[in-house]
Amino acid sequence: MPHIIVQCPVLTRAQRAAAVAEITDAFSRATGIEAANVVVHVQEHSYDEIGVGGRLLSDLYPELREKERRVREQRGASPSA
Secondary structure, eight states: OOEEEEEEEOOOHHHHHHHHHHHHHHHHHHHOOOGGGOEEEEEEEOGGGOEETTEEHHHHOHHHHHHHHHHHHHHTTOTTO
């Protein structure tokens, strides 16, 4: 059973669901492995946890920090929502 790990910024539930569906479909088509056997694990990371050039992305791009705050508010700060 293939296991695909996706590392990405914080997403809404709708974005996660769409990404999982698309990734599963693409992998299934490319490999011939049935979609029912494809596992996709989404690992979300805050922009406060990613650094580039010695600075956090949330400091480099304040708009990303605001976007993440809005998504977390929508989710009620729950990682599974």
